[in-house]
Amino acid sequence: MRVWILSLLLVWSLPTWAAQEGNEGLYEMAAPPDSAFVRVVNLTSGQLELAMDEWRQSLAPGRAGDYLYRPGGDAQLQVNGQPFAFSFAARSVQTLAYDGERLTAFEDTYFNSRLKALVVMYNLVAQGASLQTANGAVTVIGPLAASESADREINGVKVALRVSLDDGASLPLDEAVLQRGRVYSVWVVAGESGPQARLEEANVATMP
Numbered sequence: 001m002r003v004w005i006l007s008l009l010l011v012w013s014l015p016t017w018a019a020q021e022g023n024e025g026l027y028e029m030a031a032p033p034d035s036a037f038v039r040v041v042n043l044t045s046g047q048l049e050l051a052m053d054e055w056r057q058s059l060a061p062g063r064a065g066d067y068l069y070r071p072g073g074d075a076q077l078q079v080n081g082q083p084f085a086f087s088f089a090a091r092s093v094q095t096l097a098y099d100g101e102r103l104t105a106f107e108d109t110y111f112n113s114r115l116k117a118l119v120v121m122y123n124l125v126a127q128g129a130s131l132q133t134a135n136g137a138v139t140v141i142g143p144l145a146a147s148e149s150a151d152r153e154i155n156g157v158k159v160a161l162r163v164s165l166d167d168g169a170s171l172p173l174d175e176a177v178l179q180r181g182r183v184y185s186v187w188v189v190a191g192e193s194g195p196q197a198r199l200e201e202a203n204v205a206t207m208p
Contacts, residue, residue, distance in 0.1 A: 036088035
């Protein structure tokens with residue numbers, strides 16, 4: 001990994017003036033104020049069909065959907081026709097992992113910065129995992145236990161990262177350019193030949 005990655009500025013919080021000065025982030029660009037956001041990641045080996053309000057979404061095995069938004073309050077999410085009842089708070093953001101029987105909720109950060117990029121890691125395998133620079137010199141997120149998630153805000157930058165597992169395995173991620181004001185997800189999921197990891201940009205769905 002290039003030496004300059006060691007100088008990444010990692011911060012935990014966003015000043016409130018960023019939103020006050022019109023620096024709207026990922027969510028405000030697509031949805032009405034005070035919306036609640038939810039997405040589903042498919043941990044099964046089959047296709048999922050999602051329905052909530054007027055939204056419809058189809059998810060391939062191992063894939064995460066776009067964030068859907070709605071007003072805060074009670075809602076019903078259907079997964080392959082099976083209903084799940086939820087109550088969403090305004091300006092809440094959740095990722096729901098579906099394993100074929102239940103939905104496990106991860107509380108995500110409501111990110112509204114145009115100054116940083118947000119990287120969120122979801123460890124959906126049975127062992128601990130960390131997100132590191134490609135050479136292992138810097139730990140960006142973690143270590144995370146099984147079924148945990150965490151995030152970090154970083155400067156917009158081109159990075160090469162890897163996921164390191166407790167058993168010593170290293171899962172390299174594709175080199176990516178992290179853009180300010182965007183959210184990036186690192187998924188650590190089970191695969192046919194063992195744990196797999198990928199990095200992808202998160203998106204908010206367009207109008208249904």
